[in-house]
Amino acid sequence: MANMWWIVAAAGAALVFAAAVVWRTVNAHLARAEYQRCRKEFHRQRERLEAKFFELAAASGKPRGLRWTDCSFEDDVTYARHRQTGELCAFVAVTIAFEAIEGGGMEDVEAVGNLRAATAVFRLDRGRWQTDGRAIFNLNPAEAIAYYQDNLVLVAQEPARA
Numbered sequence: 001m002a003n004m005w006w007i008v009a010a011a012g013a014a015l016v017f018a019a020a021v022v023w024r025t026v027n028a029h030l031a032r033a034e035y036q037r038c039r040k041e042f043h044r045q046r047e048r049l050e051a052k053f054f055e056l057a058a059a060s061g062k063p064r065g066l067r068w069t070d071c072s073f074e075d076d077v078t079y080a081r082h083r084q085t086g087e088l089c090a091f092v093a094v095t096i097a098f099e100a101i102e103g104g105g106m107e108d109v110e111a112v113g114n115l116r117a118a119t120a121v122f123r124l125d126r127g128r129w130q131t132d133g134r135a136i137f138n139l140n141p142a143e144a145i146a147y148y149q150d151n152l153v154l155v156a157q158e159p160a161r162a
Contacts, residue, residue, distance in 0.1 A: 035079075035155065035156075039079065042090050049122055049129055049131055050071075052133075053071070053122070054068065054071045054133075055133070056131060056132060056133025057120075057133035057134075058133075059133070063098070064104070065100060065101055066098040066099070066100060066104070066112065067098060067099050067101050068096060068098060069098060069099050071094050071095070071096050071097075071120075072094060072095045073092050073093075073094050073120065074095075076093065076157065076158065077157075077158055078157040079091075079155040080145045080153060080155055081152065081155055082151060082152060083150070083151055083152065083153055087124060087125070088124040089124070089152070090121075091121060091136075091144055092119065092122070093119055093120075093140050094117075094118050094135065095115050095116070096115065096118055097113075097115055097116075098113075099112065117140070118137045118138070119135065119140060119143075120134075120135055121136065142154075
């Protein structure tokens with residue numbers, strides 16, 4: 001009779017282990033499918049997102065004394081997740097051109113006309129891609145994610161073609 005309880009306990013443990021393995025496999029598959037859906041949705045909305053990024057970034061008043069005149073987006077997209085919230089983010093390298101605002105104190109600075117490298121930040125908010133016009137200056141997407149590694153984990157770096 002005592003052997004029977006050991007057999008039942010071992011079978012129960014094996015069943016729990018098998019259920020955990022199946023759950024992890026199914027959960028990983030669903031996460032991959034959700035990521036692929038979100039990635040395709042980003043590329044589908046990319047033109048709108050880039051226009052919104054430029055509009056918001058240009059209106060931000062940053063950098064002070066400069067007006068955004070152009071923003072060129074690279075094709076590649078790097079994806080990361082926020083470690084605490086799981087929120088998916090997309091990072092795109094950009095090249096930004098500025099001009100001095102009259103009376104803004106930057107008119108005599110020679111470097112104003114230099115193109116600036118930055119990373120544009122986009123985030124998935126309740127299933128919809130958004131941007132707040134945030135640019136991380138002087139870092140490419142991989143460097144930006146590495147810089148914020150306490151908060152972000154790299155998901156993938158992919159060419160723009162969906």
